[in-house]
Amino acid sequence: MSVTISFPDGKSKDFIQAPTGQDIADAISTSLGRNAVAIRVNGRMWDLQRPIDADANIEIITRNDDEGIELLRHDAAHVMAEAVKELYPDTQVTIGPAIEHGFYYDFARAEPFVPEDLDRIEQRMREIVDRDEPISREVWDRQEAINFYRQIGEEYKAQIIEDIDAGEPITLYRQGNFVDLCRGPHLPSTGRLGKAFKLTKLAGAYWRGDSRNAMLQRIYGTAWPDAKQLKAYLTQLEEAEKRDHRKFGKQMDLFHFQEEAPGAVFWHAKGWTLFQTLVNYMRRKQNAAGYIEVNTPELMDRSLWEASGHWQTFGENMFHMETADDRTLAIKPMNCPGHVQVFKHDLRSYRDLPMRISEFGKVHRYEPSGALHGLMRVRAFTQDDAHVFCTEQQITEESKHVCDLLLGIYRDFGFDDIHIKYADRPTNRVGSDAVWDASEKALLQAVEATGLQYSLNPGEGAFYGPKLEFVLRDAIGRDWQCGTLQVDLNLPARLGAQYIGEDGQKHTPVMLHRALFGSLERFIGILLEHYAGALPFWLSPMQIVVATVVSDADAYAEQVAHMLQAKGIKVEADLRNEKISYKVREHSLQKVPIILVVGRREAEDRTVTMRRLGSKQQENLALNEAVTRFVADNLSPTPVAN
């Protein structure tokens, strides 16, 4: 009986007996035979050594294909599990998937792994690769598999099998003395994994990702088709580390944290200048876009938070206090209830809508201690928050208005790669399903009206409404969720907001919650990492340093600095008794975009010698010309009159 194998290019080849994927790859070329890791048979991934006993469309998957790399990583996880079982037989194995850039495996073991164990395990993994153990697929009876795992003390594996759908076959993969439950496919043998892998870190992880379950020990690793790619990845990790905003915070003297205020920023003068630059920029943009700005109390009575639903939903994460007169006050974790108070303080007409109320409100949230991370996750932060009160008919247009504003703003900061996620109702929520149906529909319509691409993020909405999340990609390809837009048909009613409609009747307005930077603190962290500290001129908290070569130029340097300062440039004169090389080095490390060097020559000619950060080039300019140029550069990329 012969089998006809059809290739992706439309050609086909007959085999006399049922060939394996390996046979087919070998028949095409020796290098393909060597690089093959799996085969797709009629759209399904198979092991290379599984015989194909009927006509089929196939595609050979190599170690350099995306799916091939994923398979390598999955195999690396298995090899790691085998190594761990050999070295620490009392360990139970649980799950070990491939992930972006690598793999992990979760283990249950009474004794914790220590960092030195990673070297041992990695060493043993290399030995297993050298042993080149054949990997074989076995189909087991469900109950036998459960019994088998119970018998060898692998309780977690037994549980996993019990949860596999009845129709699914139970497949086990055997390599050496190690047998692992797995859907597959896998490499033909451990040798084919190669050695371009490295164990990277040790971490705790909950069984099945649920914090009510046992804490397992997770070992992370990275794995690649070849050593060159592994090295490139490790280099990239180092690059990311070099961009750490916490490092720039110290180096550039922007902010610090200390024990007495965990998760709260001490902004230093330069950091606060940057902060204010962002706030002022956003304020101008929002004013131009028809927003009004307000300010609402930090502390408000518990009853208001109960009415809004925050107390019930997030009470444990709110800071609150008892006063001497027996009231419970809560520090605001959000600005929305305050904005509703401003809205309803006056009688509102449909003619007032949409009413766009903004606030640079500082909010406090008692975040779990383990979540805190530099500026990225703090307990006290400032939102560029706004609430648009509008009618249901205005939702689409107002949403579009927010998207337009947001995209223009992100572009000004050098973020062009934006994508949107649409998140619908969460399990823990307020309001009726009918209201949710309406708000989800309205937001979906709005995002479609913008014509922007979006992906779905089911069940991740806010407790009062569905939301859009705006995710930007930074200079080294990392994604950050910053902006958000939420349609809320719940809070306005809960807090009693109303307006008089055209019909003379009272109506409840819709409230759109939106933030563009999100958290100013976090956005600054992202900017620092995006620009690796070298902020563009208009954002720099210290834009120009005028550095003298000799003290004879001191008076002139101060004059230059004053001139620039008078034009709104953030400038400093460095008259210290140091060599110019020393000053250049120091201000370069501080990421000052422009150093103006002045010596006797410049003082005589009334010029400055300019050096831009990151360049060794020098440019001599007339002072007046330089001032004009810097004033122009000081505007934001898309300036707004104010």
Place this chain on the structure above:
RNA sequence: GCCCACAUAGCUCAGAUGGUAGAGCACUCCCUUGGUAAGGGAGAGGUCACUGGUUCAAUUCCAGUUGUGGGCACCA
């Protein structure tokens, strides 16, 4: 909050099987006025995160607490 690790001068880090500590940079003073990423010398700077325990003696060993880092869980 959970797991693992870490905490020494303003910063970056060294250090001792237990006898109260050291470098570089930064800081102060002196010399040097030098043309584009560190000129030279001197000085000052520490409750070795905090609280207990063991010990003749603890910064070092043990326990707890706090904070930080990497994950997990959480993120209105």
